[in-house]
Amino acid sequence: MNGFQKLAQVLSGANQTQGAGGANPPPKDVRIELATVIKPPPDLKILIDGMTEPIGKEFITVLEHLTRHTRIVTITHQEKAERDLGDMKKEDFLDTDDLAAPFTSFKHNYLLLQFEDVLKLNDKVHVLSVDSAYYILDRVKRP
Known part of the structure; x- marks a missing residue:
């Protein structure tokens, strides 16, 4: 079964x-x-x-x-963090300069996210x- x-x-x-x-x-x-x-x-x-x-x-x-529909979410970014996507792995990348330290990171809490699909x-x-x-x-x- x-x-x-x-x-x-x-x-x-x-x-x-x-x-x-x-x-x-x-x-x-x-x-x-x-x-x-x-x-x-x-x-x-x-x-x-x-x-x-x-x-x-x-x-x-x-x-x-x-x-x-909407959801309340937290968005976290840590430069160069590896993300496992199941079929591949990718680095979280949002560097605005040249890959040199310091790397950026941020966290936004309680954001309203609307799903449109x-x-x-x-x-x-x-x-x-x-x-x-x-x-x-x-x-x-x-x-």
């Missing part, structure tokens, strides 16, 4: 023990599916792979990181469907 199947099993209540009445609650229909955005927000519509009818915004919940036409997304509710979990990119 893969991680998505385990998550679906937990969300469906299949792991719950019998209640006081001796009966398990009926399992919910839970799936993780691939879909395509066919109409971007504010009138969001998606089409789940294999289906012919699109799903409208009234049945969809979008996780915050896929919406326009919302769902777009033809984005591929993972969707958690629970009965007739649909939760867009994330964008999907193929390497």
